Amino acid sequence: MTVARRPLLTLLLAAASLCLTSTARADTRPLRVGWVFAMANAPAVIAEQKRFFAEEGLSVELKSFGDGPVLQQALAAGELDLAYVGAPPVYQWFSRGLDARILAKVNYGQAAVISTAAGPVKTLADLRGRRLASVAKGSGMDVLLRGFVLKEQAALDPEKDLGILPMPPANMNAALDRNVADAAFLWEPFVSQALLRGNSRLVLDLNQALPEYPWYVVMAPVATLKERGSDVVKLLRAHHKAINFLKQQPAESNQIIAQAFKLEAVQTADGKTIAPTAIVQEARKRLGWADALEAQDLRFIQRLMDYSLSLGFIAQPLKVEKVVDTGYWLKATAGVPK
Structure with a gap:
């Protein structure tokens, strides 16, 4: 009887080994990250160029998009694992069946x-x-x-x-x-x-x-959170580092932003030339970066949801609590200076 069971046991062990191997391979795949090509999403650029993703042992493929709706289509098609995108596309697609969560803030103003x-x-x-x-x-x-x-x-x-x-x-x-x-x-x-x-x-x-109103957020489909939750935490830790770099190293970050967004010098009416980095510095008067989703941020996102409902852009009322999950950000920043 024991002998008869050996082939079955061997098959089960082989199947388990194959499953573990496939899981390990899946965990080493690059995290496919989409982002809307906007200066406010500079943390994605900073995290890549300053190797904050790599410091977390994370391989990331960044892909830029011209606007949020096109990016959300790529998410819905399974072409992306995570995204830097405006909050409205997240809840609008959530209302249409794309189960996803807002995880952290990217910027305020703009x-x-x-x-x-x-x-x-x-x-x-x-x-x-x-x-x-x-x-x-x-x-x-x-x-x-x-x-x-x-x-x-x-x-x-x-x-x-x-x-x-x-x-x-x-x-x-x-x-x-x-x-x-x-x-x-x-x-x-x-x-x-x-x-x-x-x-x-x-x-x-x-x-x-609207002082420090949030706009772009880091979001992920629930499928990504289930399959690659540890990688999401790593990405949010790198995102946090990028935010701190933008705040603490304005001169260098302005240079990176000017190059990444291919800003050209501005010519004034009186013939003066204003450098690309000066454009970024001027933009900081109306734009800043932060990753913590505060209570006031959640109230603002709820306000946007209510606007969308009244304007007919979503069919049913939504509550912000259903679309936001700050647990991954809390894990990423535990013990890290905010």
Whole structure:
């Protein structure tokens, strides 16, 4: 009887060995990380260039995307394991069935309303009847524009009281220069580039109206958290190091950001040349970096969810607690100076 069972036992042991080998191999695969190509997501660049990922023993494949919706499509297709993306795409796709969690913050601030210095738009009220350049309807920034900037701050109906012209952010300054738009809702570094040229006016700094409001977050599908939870903790530890580097080494980090985002020198109206690193320094007036999700951050994300519901961008109410899990960040930063 014992002899008869040996082949079966041998097969079971072989299968177990194969399973362990496959698991070990899976753990050594690079973590596929997508990120929206925006200055606010500089921690992803810093973590790679300063080898903070490598210090954690983590192999990472970074892939940049032009906007959050396209990145979320890649996540839904299983092409990414984790992402640096705006909070709205996370909860919008969650409402459509992509089970994922927000794990940590990336930045605060970044957006502003600007107009031409000699133009008619000096305050938000002046947007009535005007043309505002902005991003595609339903995107994360569009939620912020329609829900907070226009409805709450300007008391304007975004569908009736002005014309919103969707276009790539890189084209918005040219739209202002050519009088295609009267104002623009955009973010860094485009805001700083316009202001430093001297031909634009700052109408509203969102970081003054909503001090340290969070925008980009680190998120992961629940499948990634289950299969590679230890790697997620390592990535968040590297992310924390990158945040600290941005705060403690501004000169070097400004240089890295200027190179990574291929910033070009700005020419002012009086012929002066402003270096790319000065653009980054100017952007820091409206943009900063932090990774801890505080209570006020969760309240703001809930506010965005409520805007999205009222605007018809999501079909059902959502609670922020269902989409946020700070446990992995707490493990990553346990015993580490915050």
